[in-house]
Amino acid sequence: MELFRGVLLIWVSVMFSIQINSSNVHGRYHYHKKQNSKGSSVPSSPVSAPEVAPPLVPSTPSNSPYVPSNPYPNDPTNTTKSEYIFDVTNYGAIGDGYTDDTTAFREAWKAACAVESATVLAPSDKTFIITSTIFSGPCQPGLVLQVDGILMPPDGPESWPEADSHKQWLVFYRLDDMTFTGRGDDCISIGTGCSNVDIDGVTCGPSHGISIGSLGVHNSQACVSNITVRNAVIRESDNGLRIKTWQGGTGSVSDISFENIQMENVRNCINIDQYYCLSRACRNQTSAVYVTGITYRTIKGTYDVLTPPIHFACSDTVACTNITMSEVELLPHEGELIDDPFCWNAFGTQETMTIPPINCLQEGKPEKLVEVSQFGC
Numbered sequence: 001m002e003l004f005r006g007v008l009l010i011w012v013s014v015m016f017s018i019q020i021n022s023s024n025v026h027g028r029y030h031y032h033k034k035q036n037s038k039g040s041s042v043p044s045s046p047v048s049a050p051e052v053a054p055p056l057v058p059s060t061p062s063n064s065p066y067v068p069s070n071p072y073p074n075d076p077t078n079t080t081k082s083e084y085i086f087d088v089t090n091y092g093a094i095g096d097g098y099t100d101d102t103t104a105f106r107e108a109w110k111a112a113c114a115v116e117s118a119t120v121l122a123p124s125d126k127t128f129i130i131t132s133t134i135f136s137g138p139c140q141p142g143l144v145l146q147v148d149g150i151l152m153p154p155d156g157p158e159s160w161p162e163a164d165s166h167k168q169w170l171v172f173y174r175l176d177d178m179t180f181t182g183r184g185d186d187c188i189s190i191g192t193g194c195s196n197v198d199i200d201g202v203t204c205g206p207s208h209g210i211s212i213g214s215l216g217v218h219n220s221q222a223c224v225s226n227i228t229v230r231n232a233v234i235r236e237s238d239n240g241l242r243i244k245t246w247q248g249g250t251g252s253v254s255d256i257s258f259e260n261i262q263m264e265n266v267r268n269c270i271n272i273d274q275y276y277c278l279s280r281a282c283r284n285q286t287s288a289v290y291v292t293g294i295t296y297r298t299i300k301g302t303y304d305v306l307t308p309p310i311h312f313a314c315s316d317t318v319a320c321t322n323i324t325m326s327e328v329e330l331l332p333h334e335g336e337l338i339d340d341p342f343c344w345n346a347f348g349t350q351e352t353m354t355i356p357p358i359n360c361l362q363e364g365k366p367e368k369l370v371e372v373s374q375f376g377c
């Protein structure tokens with residue numbers, strides 16, 4: 001499953017038709033890129049086309065940069081940092097909620113990927129249907145995927161093409177310095193090879209939450225660093241904010257920040273699992289992906305009492321370090337308070353009192369403190 005290493009996946013809830021909701025996230029982060037309809041200049045000499053991963057663009061000659069037919073240069077004095085907007089509707093996307101717009105998204109992505117500081121825009125007031133798709137990097141720096149409208153998969157995984165993964169919808173991988181802003185009903189998973197990724201304004205659920213991993217499968221090396229997820233709403237999901245690694249991996253997950261996340265009836269709201277195993281028969285191994293510098297700031301809302309809201313199961317041999325909790329306040333959605341958060345080999349600090357109270361996070365540092373650099377990332 002090498003293919004799925006290094007992915008940033010976006011999961012979608014497929015159980016319900018997706019409705020624009022009017023949660024505060026939408027309101028607070030509702031900004032639009034002005035489309036400048038007079039401009040039609042083509043970006044001059046896009047830099048050499050990115051190296052692309054096998055699944056998507058196997059046969060395109062990679063050194064003939066794709067020149068977008070009609071990009072809209074953006075007014076640089078406006079707040080956006082993007083030079084160019086690649087509106088998917090200019091690549092043939094219809095956004096009527098029926099037509100398959102996958103090809104248009106791929107084309108817009110391909111074009112934007114080759115240009116520095118480009119934005120792929122899925123404009124508001126439209127519903128785009130796209131099937132499970134891999135958007136691969138490396139891309140030129142500063143790429144933004146801005147979903148103002150709604151992205152949704154066609155009728156749920158049962159109807160997806162056989163070859164598509166039924167668990168992941170949009171897959172991004174090998175991306176450095178990328179921003180995702182979303183307002184549809186989308187969810188995200190970040191795999192190895194992702195660094196400097198900023199994710200803002202996603203709404204997840206029902207179904208999956210936001211996860212990093214799974215990492216380190218088959219004793220592989222995984223490197224994920226500097227990921228910020230902020231202003232998200234997660235509702236009715238199996239997981240909230242999860243970091244999962246297999247035993248036996250190497251590498252590190254460092255400098256991860258979850259900020260301003262609202263939970264609504266979520267299981268496993270805050271979870272680090274370094275014993276991830278699909279078969280229940282994974283043997284114990286000593287090496288592990290080092291997890292360090294994880295910040296949970298302003299995480300509020302309700303949990304499903306079926307599972308404890310906070311669970312840190314770190315590696316026996318490589319402790320998790322520098323976990324920061326600040327303004328974490330989680331209450332039962334229904335039923336009794338669960339007041340026994342679980343920690344194993346987890347070190348960190350609480351800047352404010354966490355609810356439910358968490359006494360198991362160890363202060364200071366483990367005896368055997370390791371440097372991230374030792375893990376080869």
Ligand SMILES: *[C@@H]1O[C@H](CO)[C@@H](O)[C@H](O)[C@H]1NC(C)=O
Nearest residue numbers: 034035036075076077078079
């Ligand atoms: C931003 O762009 C809009 C339309 O493109 C323009 O009317 C407005 O003046 C711009 N703002 C600034 C600060 O230049």
Ligand SMILES: *[C@@H]1O[C@H](CO)[C@@H](O)[C@H](O)[C@H]1NC(C)=O
Nearest residue numbers: 177178195196197198226228
């Ligand atoms: C972390 O990523 C952000 C972009 O999301 C970038 O602006 C920032 O410089 C990065 N920080 C480091 C230390 O690389």
Ligand SMILES: *[C@@H]1O[C@H](CO)[C@@H](O)[C@H](O)[C@H]1NC(C)=O
Nearest residue numbers: 275280281282283284285316
């Ligand atoms: C792995 O280690 C745990 C804790 O030490 C132990 O409970 C479990 O039985 C071990 N599993 C295997 C497959 O050896």
Ligand SMILES: *[C@@H]1O[C@H](CO)[C@@H](O)[C@H](O)[C@H]1NC(C)=O
Nearest residue numbers: 255256257292293294295322
């Ligand atoms: C702890 O992690 C934060 C980022 O989450 C980082 O800024 C800080 O330097 C780390 N502290 C130590 C002692 O490594």
